[in-house]
Amino acid sequence: MSFSSEQPKKRIFSGIQPTGNLHIGNYLGAIKNWISLQQDSETIYSIVDLHALTLDSNLETLNESVYEVTAAIIASGIDPQKSIIFNQSSVKEHSELCWVFNCVAKMGWLNRMTQFKEKAGKKRENASVGLYNYPILMAADILLYRATHVPVGDDQKQHLELTRDIATSFNHIFKNNLKNDFFTLPEPIISGPAKRIMSLKDGTKKMSKSELSDFSRINLTDNRDNIVKKIKKAKTDALPIPELETELTSRFEAQNLINIYAGLEDKSPQMVLDEYSGKGFADFKKDLTEILIEKITPISNNMLKLLKDKHEIERILTDGSLKARTIAEKVMCDIKKIIGFI
Numbered sequence: 001m002s003f004s005s006e007q008p009k010k011r012i013f014s015g016i017q018p019t020g021n022l023h024i025g026n027y028l029g030a031i032k033n034w035i036s037l038q039q040d041s042e043t044i045y046s047i048v049d050l051h052a053l054t055l056d057s058n059l060e061t062l063n064e065s066v067y068e069v070t071a072a073i074i075a076s077g078i079d080p081q082k083s084i085i086f087n088q089s090s091v092k093e094h095s096e097l098c099w100v101f102n103c104v105a106k107m108g109w110l111n112r113m114t115q116f117k118e119k120a121g122k123k124r125e126n127a128s129v130g131l132y133n134y135p136i137l138m139a140a141d142i143l144l145y146r147a148t149h150v151p152v153g154d155d156q157k158q159h160l161e162l163t164r165d166i167a168t169s170f171n172h173i174f175k176n177n178l179k180n181d182f183f184t185l186p187e188p189i190i191s192g193p194a195k196r197i198m199s200l201k202d203g204t205k206k207m208s209k210s211e212l213s214d215f216s217r218i219n220l221t222d223n224r225d226n227i228v229k230k231i232k233k234a235k236t237d238a239l240p241i242p243e244l245e246t247e248l249t250s251r252f253e254a255q256n257l258i259n260i261y262a263g264l265e266d267k268s269p270q271m272v273l274d275e276y277s278g279k280g281f282a283d284f285k286k287d288l289t290e291i292l293i294e295k296i297t298p299i300s301n302n303m304l305k306l307l308k309d310k311h312e313i314e315r316i317l318t319d320g321s322l323k324a325r326t327i328a329e330k331v332m333c334d335i336k337k338i339i340g341f342i
C-alpha cells in the first residue's frame with residue numbers, strides 16, 4: 001500500500017498540559033530541550049487540552065490555562081515561526097486515532113501505568129475512564145504526526161514505552177496490508193541533570209503543578225521576592241556540599257538543588273560540585289537564587305506582556321492548528337486505508 005503521508009527523517013513532537021503553574025521542572029525537563037530542537041528540526045508542540053479534561057480540578061481554569069501555557073512556552077523561547085504550536089482539541093484526529101489505539105492496546109499494559117496509580121490514588125473507582133486512558137491519547141498525539149523523537153521529562157518514560165508498544169502492535173496487526181512498517185518507533189529524548197526535578201520541600205517527591213504548597217516549586221511566573229523566599233526555605237541538610245556526585249545519592253534535597261543549578265547553567269552536576277565542594281548551602285543558595293532570577297524573570301515579564309493580547313495568542317494557535325491539521329489529516333487517512341475502512 002502506498003501512502004500520501006511521508007515518514008519524515010526527523011520530526012519532534014511533544015505536549016504540555018494547560019494546568020497552570022508551569023514550573024522549572026517543566027522548563028528544565030522539557031521546554032528547554034524543545035527550544036534547542038527547533039533550531040534544526042521540524043518541531044510540533046501541543047497544548048494538550050483534551051488531556052486536561054481527565055482531572056476535574058483542571059476544568060474551572062481550563063480556558064485561562066490554555067492562554068497562560070501558550071504564553072509561557074512562547075515567552076520561554078518557542079518561536080511560532082519555527083515550531084508548530086497548537087491546542088490539541090482543535091485537531092479532531094487526535095481523538096479519532098485514540099479510538100483506534102483503544103482497540104490495539106491491552107488492558108494489562110494500561111494496568112501497569114504508575115502515573116495513573118499515583119493520580120487516581122486510593123479513589124481508583126472514582127477516577128475517570130479518561131484518566132486511565134490518558135497514555136493512549138498520548139500515543140495518538142505522537143503517532144498522528146509519525147514523530148521520530150519526543151523530548152519529555154523522566155516521568156513520561158513509561159508512557160513513551162507504551163507508545164512504542166502500540167506502534168509495534170499496530171504494525172503487526174495490519175502487516176498483511178502493509179509493505180513496510182507504517183510507524184517507526186519514536187525515540188524519547190530524556191536527558192541532562194534536570195530530567196526529574198523534585199519538590200523543594202521533599203526531595204523524594206516530583207516537583208508538580210498540582211502540589212498544594214507553592215513553596216514546593218519555582219513557577220515560571222514567580223517574581224524576585226518569591227524566588228528569594230522559596231530558595232531560602234528550600235529543604236537541605238546539615239552536611240557541606242560534597243566533592244563527588246556519588247556522595248549525593250541519599251541526600252535527595254541537596255542533589256535536587258545541585259541538579260537545578262546544573263540544568264540552568266548547562267553544566268554537569270560534577271562541575272557544580274567542583275565549584276562548591278566544602279562550602280555550606282547558604283552561599284550556594286544565594287548564587288542559585290540569582291541564577292533563577294536571571295532566567296525566570298525575563299520569562300515571566302514576557303509572559304505577562306503576551307497575555308495582554310489574547311487575540312494574538314488565538315491567532316498563533318489557529319495558525320498552528322491549520323498546519324498540524326494538514327499533517328494529521330493525511331496520516332489519519334492512511335491509517336483508515338490500512339485498517340480497511342471504506
Ligand code: TYM
Nearest residue numbers: 014015016017025026029030048138152153195196197207
Ligand atoms: P505535563 O504537562 O505534566 O508536563 C510537561 C512536561 O514537563 C515535564 N515535567 C518535568 N520534568 C522534570 N521534572 C519535573 N518535576 C517535571 N514535571 C513535569 C514532563 O515530563 C513533560 O515533558 N503527558 C504529558 C503531556 C503530553 C505529551 C504528549 C508529552 C500529552 N501528550 C505527547 C509528549 C508527547 C504531561 O502530562 O506533561
